[in-house]
Amino acid sequence: MAGMKLSRVRTRRFLPRYVTVLAALFILGAGYAQTALASTSTKLACKPDTLQFGLVEVGQTKTLSTTLVNTTSGSITISKITKSTSQFWAPGVTLPFTIGAGKSRVLKINFKPAAAGLVNGTLSLYTRTFSTTIYLHGTGVKGWLKANPISLSFGSVPVGTSKADSITLTNTVSVGVRVSQVSAYGTGFSYRGLTPPVFLSPGQSYTFKAIFTPKSSSAVSGHLSILSNAPNPTLTIPLSGNGTSGAHISLGATTLNFGSVVVGTAKSLGASLSASGASVTVTGATSNSTEFGLNGLSFPFTIPAGQRISFSIKFAPKISGTAYGKITFNSNAANSPVAEALTGTGTTTSQHLVSLSWKPSTSAVAHYNVYRSGTSGGPYTKIASVPGTSYTDTAVQAGRSYYYVTTAVSSTGKESSHSNQVHALIP
DSSP states (O other), X not given: XXXXXXXXXXXXXXXOHHHHHHHHHHHHHHHXXXXXXXXXXXXXXXXXXXXXXXXXXXXXXXXXXXXXXXXSSSOEEEOEEEESSTTEEOTTOOSSEEEXXXXXXXXXXXXXXXXXXXXXXXXXXXXXXXXXXXXXXEEEEOOXXXXXXXXXXXXXXXXXXXXXXXXXXXXXXXXXXXXXXXXXXXXXXXXXXXXXXXXXXXXOEEEEEEEEOOXXXXXXXXXXXXXXSSSSOEEEEXXXXXXXXXXXXXXXXXXXXXXXXXXXXXXXXXXXXXXXXXXXEXXXXXXXXXXXXXXXXXXXXXXXXXXXXXXXXXXXXXXXXXXXXXXXXXXXXXXXXXXEEEEEEEEOOOSOOEEEEXXXXXXXXXXXXXXXXXXXXOOOEEEEEESSSEEEEOOOOTTOEEEEEEEEEOTTOOBOOOOOOEEEEOO
């Protein structure tokens, strides 16, 4: 045997049968563990299995619900619930709890963001043999969708007429807000000037009109409901008004602004009064300022229903500065008295002026700029742009010196250098 040589060596692995059985048991055990760690089981359905909380103000809590449905023919017992973040949780749950075959149970889930920003999380429900996961998403923000005013009273409005008042929505949330729906509730209430969807960037405002058109002689209440994805998803604006029968008086404009009027002179603006429902007798008017007065009216007088009378209001400032006033009209109308708010500014005439003129530029010119300074050599401030070669400065004061230069500006906006400086001394 010592002289023999092996030409090929064969090996065969022998695996005893009991080892094979143990290996099979190990494989089955691994499969059991895998099933227990599966993310979602169809045995316990969550409807829905994903909850979108939208925008929620930091520190506030929003609650949504899902329904747990046992799709098996036997009972299912939930023994453990885990959450991926403390910002999501299931309130009021006592473990364990059992859901019978084919039965369901509502599970409430809260979201309370700790800081501004997107939050994604999960809530996992465990039984002895499987688990089911609910996916959760929400965004923490700061701010609300706000309304100004927060409520609106239309006062007395004659039946068959309408009154409109403004409401401004402002997005104080740190992200954009989408207004998806607006509804008016209450007899006679409506709105105009807002057609959803409307997107408001952070800090942006939007103004629209609420309208009251009473159908009967009675007090009416209602509200506007504004739906959005803001942390306050339903914004409610209370509305109220009183429908009246009989005579009603209205001003053509409730405010008149006379602008600037030189002291010692006067300016008149047109105004009007109208009657609705029935004829109105105007018995008198009073002004709370001697600088505002009426022209073209003799009291008493009657305005037929559906008609309008015109008159003028005069502003005669006695001193410089802004003046405010009010003229109140008294009548037999249901909404008497009505008042016209007035404002105007008294100014003094300029006692001095400086007339400037210059030779035209030899190049094509669109206009000339006029500059002025209180110091020789500048710096200069532009006070006018004129098409011609002259300008009169009336905004000068006695005892002061002024220094002027001009420039020529082409049609493309190119401006020349300063001209020579001229000096004016106001006596």
